[in-house]
Amino acid sequence: MDFTHLLADRTKTMGASAIREILKVVSQPGMVSLAGGIPAPESFPMxxxxxxxxxxxxxxxxxxxxxxxxxxxxxxxxxxxxxxxxxxxxxxxxxxxxxxxxxxxxxxxxxxxxxxxxxxxxxxxxxxxxxxxxxxxxxxxxxxxxxxxxxxxxxxxxxxxxxxxxxxxxxxxxxxxxxxxxxxxxxxxxxxxxxxxxxxxxxxxxxxxxxxxxxxxxxxxxxxxxxxxxxxxxxxxxxxxxxxxxxxxxxxxxxxxxxxxxxxxxxxxxxxxxxxxxxxxxxxxDQQLPKIVNLYRPKQEAMLTALDKYFPNNFMWSKPEGGMFIWAEGPQGIDAEELYWKAIEKKVAFVPGKYFYTQPGEGLATMRLNYTMSDEATIDRAIKTLSEVIVKELR
Ligand SMILES: Cc1ncc(COP(=O)(O)O)c(C=O)c1O
Incomplete structure (x- = not known):
């Protein structure tokens, strides 16, 4: 029995989450995910x-x-x-x-x-x-x-x-x-x-x-x-x-x-x-917070350093003093979702930025990068791979 007809009108207008669909592949074995937004388990005071x-x-x-x-x-x-x-x-x-x-x-x-x-x-x-x-x-x-x-x-x-x-x-x-x-x-x-x-x-x-x-x-x-x-x-x-x-x-x-x-x-x-x-x-x-900050600071620095080292110079990115995310933006005409699928083939995931906008057509060249879940060496490698994908695409 298909009960779809029972859904409230407002539920039908919510639609399936497109981002959930595209992020399904992130849990594939061997994937380095810069897509998540979750704290590192090592940050919990176990x-x-x-x-x-x-x-x-x-x-x-x-x-x-x-x-x-x-x-x-x-x-x-x-x-x-x-x-x-x-x-x-x-x-x-x-x-x-x-x-x-x-x-x-x-x-x-x-x-x-x-x-x-x-x-x-x-x-x-x-x-x-x-x-x-x-x-x-x-x-x-x-x-x-x-x-x-x-x-x-x-x-x-x-x-x-x-x-x-x-x-x-x-x-x-x-x-x-x-x-x-x-x-x-x-x-x-x-x-x-x-x-x-x-x-x-x-x-x-x-x-x-x-x-x-x-x-x-x-x-x-x-x-x-x-x-x-x-x-x-x-x-x-x-x-x-x-x-x-x-x-x-x-x-x-x-x-x-x-x-x-x-x-x-x-x-x-x-x-x-x-x-x-x-x-x-x-x-x-008071004791845990410095540990969390000391856990994330080098990860964030590793990502900022890797972006400087590898990313094409027609990309810009935010340089936050804290938090869990860096936002990168490419030149007009770049489609970050296309890059996403190419990066997935190379086992690196991020979130295409357009999903954070309320109006269609905005933020097509943007991406959200998270650094809390990977170690510094992995972050460096992932950003290197991502820039190789981008450079190939820009050619
Ligand atoms: C801006 C913002 N608000 C709210 C939340 C929800 O957090 P929680 O429900 O775990 O407090 C998040 C989680 O990532 C967030 O980024």
Missing amino acids: EIMGELTAKVIDKYASGAFQYDLTEGFPPLRTALVTYLAQKGIQATADEIMIASGSQGVLDAVAKVLIAKGDKIAVEAPTYLGALQAFNPYEPEYVRMDTDDDGLIPESLEQVVQTHKVKFIYLVPTFQNPTGRTIPVARRKRIAEIVQQYEALLIEDDPYSALRYRGENLPPIRTFAPEHVLYISTLSKVFAPGLRIGFYVGPPAISRWMVIVKQGVDLHTNTFSQALAAEYLAGSYL
Whole structure:
């Protein structure tokens, strides 16, 4: 029996994910994947998981296995007060909500705010997972221009002047997919614009802790606390499988996000939240974070060095000070998806950048390169192979 006819209209419009189809080959044996966006397993603090588990059982006993508040496990929310204060974000435990990953927050944002046809302003390119969270609610996307310093404030201003946008979605630090970071002066200008136009900004910040060089930057929320819903996660600094995301938002919106979460999963996994609470409160994170940064820094440097060494000089690429991605762009006329299939034959995978755009025909010559999952020598070899493929194609 084919039950396709039972699908809701909105499900049919979502379509199969083209990127999922093309990335199926990435798991072939012998493939070097620069395509993923996942943390290296060596970044997980495996040596303390047993100790943390024992602490959780000792401290919370059956409480760590019981149903809990939809808003989040109170000791985790308390621990996050200090964590967020270090980023300059002032919030009480009551204002901090937990979700199943930042992806869970994005879904709740979409469910609470987006009605069919609503306009959502996104960077071009933007995080694909956010589009996947928003798409089922059938928004229309308004693109905002970016350059090497991320979102261009004038483009944001023009968008909010000409469109009635429901919200603006931004990844200001080490953006996925470009790795770009918005400098402080632009952050302040963006904050002024959202305040002036009484707009709502969703600031998604999974990567700022992964800084390999340079100074930490204040989140945009610090400049416009009433207009920004700030989202972050422990996925990149603890373990993504635990699914711990969190947010601080305007109370009128957070309240509804909690109500919709009740209908989704009642609450995020209590045991995971208890582990996370102990990880943060026991200053384990303070010890682990330098290890993660020291693990990724040489990988990133290896990729930047290899790009300098091998890539044709009509290609440009981002040079982020942290995060998990480098964004490369070739001359007009290059088709990165064609390159992808040629590179796959040589056992190297990356993500063609066009999938991170909301408008067809954009970003055809772009590619997202990830360096967290391979060692330095493999990264060097993979970039060399990729440039050989490109050079052959350019000929
Ligand atoms: C920009 C951005 N937001 C959200 C997420 C989702 O992360 P998680 O749900 O694991 O917190 C990711 C994951 O890669 C991301 O890159």
